[in-house]
């Protein structure tokens with residue numbers, strides 16, 4: 001059997017030890033960052049499932065999105081990623097056999113299998129060693145209940161094989177999406193193409209990352225789908241065509257978080273250029289959190305600006321809506337004037353690494369007082385010290401270490417290359433930021 005191979009774009013960079021630069025003056029600058037990972041991923045899937053061509057403007061070009069594009073190409077979609085600013089997508093009949101490398105991307109391992117189920121032929125999925133530990137079983141079981149044939153590992157995750165039948169019947173499904181909102185997003189994104197559409201009901205502890213679910217439903221509607229989410233924990237997607245269109249991707253708000261943190265730690269100001277007047281990302285929640293930590297947040301024609309005030313307060317916060325911000329907020333908490341308690345994020349133990357355990361271990365090594373809870377951390381600031389900071393192949397652990405390094409000389413990251421997951425330019429952008437301080 002000959003495979004079209006979606007694994008060729010894998011850039012598993014060699015570990016790159018890195019001494020985090022320390023800031024000697026306030027960081028004050030305007031940063032230009034690439035597009036949102038989450039929006040780029042959704043735009044790629046929706047464009048691939050549309051009945052005409054699309055263009056993705058200002059996409060994120062990073063490991064997660066390049067692997068997503070490679071996976072879709074392996075299924076027969078033409079995606080030209082030559083121009084960093086503009087990716088034309090030409091959908092074609094989805095077909096296997098194909099192999100998809102998901103890297104360590106939750107978006108790929110949860111968004112692509114439902115699309116692969118629409119293909120004709122066998123589609124195999126695997127990824128980085130740790131990707132095999134990330135939760136997947138609920139979405140696989142939901143797909144099976146919708147009539148899709150899938151072989152998964154004994155643990156219910158990767159590696160897995162989807163036996164695409166060229167169509168998915170669809171209908172009603174029940175899922176426990178408390179371990180990841182991406183289970184819901186993944187099913188909804190392909191649902192307009194299911195013969196009967198989808199009525200998906202969540203049963204279990206609350207679904208995290210509500211803003212990401214809203215991003216999914218907004219983008220589905222923008223592509224012409226009829227979606228109803230008026231009943232809590234129930235999403236209804238009518239069957240129907242998706243329309244090709246131009247997607248303009250917003251700058252990545254979570255990717256901007258460490259840069260905003262740099263302004264806060266150094267008493268400077270960082271503006272994220274190109275921030276839209278209306279956003280599909282949870283900018284209100286981020287502004288609220290940074291303000292309670294002591295920052296001033298404002299929006300103007302130049303972009304979104306975060307200003308450090310010289311005060312960094314500890315906070316008590318439920319981060320379930322914006323859980324991917326936990327590492328950077330934890331770094332700020334470790335440098336704050338008083339203790340913080342960050343809760344509501346049990347599911348981030350299933351992110352790129354067990355982020356609660358990883359933050360507890362590395363912040364303790366740096367000298368902070370840490371109490372670990374099943375769903376979060378209490379952080380007691382103490383004078384911090386030089387340390388070897390393990391990054392666990394997790395881009396956001398690297399961001400957290402970089403933020404601490406601004407204030408603490410001698411923070412040595414075991415690897416900064418893991419930032420290529422969402423921002424390959426991170427080390428250079430960060431060094432430039434500090435050099436200008």
Ligand SMILES: O=C(O)C1=C[C@@H](OP(=O)(O)O)[C@@H](O)[C@H](O)C1
Nearest residue numbers: 038180181182208209212323324
């Ligand atoms: O749908 C998405 O694009 C994402 C949803 C969230 O996942 P979880 O709900 O698993 O936290 C978020 O943390 C992740 O970085 C991106």
Ligand SMILES: C=C(OP(=O)(O)O)C(=O)O
Nearest residue numbers: 104105106107324351396
């Ligand atoms: C949780 C994250 O990623 P993923 O999309 O791989 O789940 C993240 O980027 O913080």
